[in-house]
Amino acid sequence: STGSVVTTPQQYDVEYLTPVTIGTPGQNLEIDIDTGSSDFWVFSSETPKSQVDGQTCYNPNKSSTAKKLEGATWEIEYGDGSSSSGDVYLDKVKMGGVNFSSQAVEVASKVSAEFTADTNNDGLMGLAFGSINQVRPQKQTTFFENLQSSLDKPLFTADLKSGAPGHFNFGYIDKNAYTGSITYTPVNSTQGFWMWTSPGYTIGASGKFKSSPIEGIADTGTTLLLLPSSVVKAYYKNVSGASYQSSNGGYVFPCDATLPSFYVSVGDDARIKIPGKYMSYAPVDSQGQNCFGGLQTDDGIGFSIFGDVFLKAAFVVFDAGKERLGLAAK
Numbered sequence: 001s002t003g004s005v006v007t008t009p010q011q012y013d014v015e016y017l018t019p020v021t022i023g024t025p026g027q028n029l030e031i032d033i034d035t036g037s038s039d040f041w042v043f044s045s046e047t048p049k050s051q052v053d054g055q056t057c058y059n060p061n062k063s064s065t066a067k068k069l070e071g072a073t074w075e076i077e078y079g080d081g082s083s084s085s086g087d088v089y090l091d092k093v094k095m096g097g098v099n100f101s102s103q104a105v106e107v108a109s110k111v112s113a114e115f116t117a118d119t120n121n122d123g124l125m126g127l128a129f130g131s132i133n134q135v136r137p138q139k140q141t142t143f144f145e146n147l148q149s150s151l152d153k154p155l156f157t158a159d160l161k162s163g164a165p166g167h168f169n170f171g172y173i174d175k176n177a178y179t180g181s182i183t184y185t186p187v188n189s190t191q192g193f194w195m196w197t198s199p200g201y202t203i204g205a206s207g208k209f210k211s212s213p214i215e216g217i218a219d220t221g222t223t224l225l226l227l228p229s230s231v232v233k234a235y236y237k238n239v240s241g242a243s244y245q246s247s248n249g250g251y252v253f254p255c256d257a258t259l260p261s262f263y264v265s266v267g268d269d270a271r272i273k274i275p276g277k278y279m280s281y282a283p284v285d286s287q288g289q290n291c292f293g294g295l296q297t298d299d300g301i302g303f304s305i306f307g308d309v310f311l312k313a314a315f316v317v318f319d320a321g322k323e324r325l326g327l328a329a330k
C-alpha cells in the first residue's frame with residue numbers, strides 16, 4: 001500500500017496540520033504530525049470543557065469500532081514544557097488513504113494551557129520510534145510502525161513548504177517532489193529519535209565550509225532550527241542589529257535586516273540550502289519592528305533539533321527499513 005496526505009502550515013509556519021480520520025463513522029481531526037515524539041494523542045470527550053477552546057474532540061463512545069485498552073494510561077511532557085495525559089482506546093485510523101484497524105489512540109483527559117490555546121490543533125501523531133512511547137504498562141507502536149510491513153517500501157517522506165501546503169507520503173518516494181539526487185545518511189534510533197549527524201555548515205553563499213559535526217534529530221513538530229550556541233553566534237554575527245535578548249528568549253534582529261542563507265551539510269558532499277528568508281521566524285512586537293530568529297540555540301536539550309525551518313527547505317525520507325534519513329533539495 002501507499003498513501004499521501006496534505007499538510008498545511010499555520011501562521012508563520014509555527015506548525016503543520018494534517019487531516020486524520022478516527023473510528024466508525026469517521027471522526028475527522030486536524031493533527032500535528034511529529035517525528036520528534038511517539039505518542040498519538042487527541043483532544044477527546046474526556047478532555048475537560050475548560051481545557052477545550054474550539055478543538056475537535058474524538059469521542060470513542062460514538063465509534064462502533066473503539067475498544068478501550070483496559071488499564072492503559074499515558075502522560076507526556078514536551079521539551080517546551082507543554083504536557084497532556086489520559087487513557088487509551090484502540091480504533092481504526094485513516095490518513096492519506098492508508099489505514100490501520102487497531103491503532104492506539106491516546107485520549108486526553110488533561111492538556112496543558114499551551115495545547116488549549118492552540119485552537120486549530122486537535123492532537124499530535126508521533127512518528128518517532130515506539131521505544132519512547134509513553135503508554136503504560138505496555139508501550140504502543142506508532143501509526144507508521146503499524147503500517148510498515150504493508151507499505152510498498154518501509155518509509156515515509158515529509159515535504160513541508162514555506163507558507164504553502166505540502167505532503168506526508170507513506171510507502172513511496174515521489175520523484176517529482178525533489179530536484180537532483182537524494183543523499184542518505186545513517187540514523188541512530190537508540191534514543192528513540194530520527195537522530196543523525198551533519199558534518200558541518202556554511203554561512204552565506206560565499207561562506208567557507210565549517211567542519212563541525214552536529215548531532216540532532218529530524219523533528220517535524222519543532223518549529224525552529226536549534227543548533228549549538230557556537231554555530232548560532234557565528235550566524236548572527238552576519239546579521240546587523242542582531243542580539244541575544246533573554247527577555248524574548250533568543251536571538252532577535254530588525255525585521256528589515258538582510259539574512260544570509262545557511263547551508264547544512266549532509267553526507268560526504270551534499271548540503272541543504274536554507275534561504276535567508278526562512279531564517280526569520282516572526283515579529284516579536286506588534287509594530288513588526290524586531291523579528292525572532294528561525295535559528296536558535298539547542299542549549300539544555302542534549303542534541304540539536306532540525307525542525308521545520310530546516311525541514312521545509314528539503315525533501316526528507318524517513319527510511320525505517322534501512323535506518324537512514326534521505327535529504328534532497330526541491
Ligand SMILES: O=C([C@@H]1CCCNC1)N1CCCCC1
Binds near residue numbers: 036037077080
Ligand atoms: O518534546 C520534544 C519535541 C517538542 C516539539 C515536538 N516534537 C517533540 N522533544 C524532542 C527533543 C528532545 C526532548 C523531547
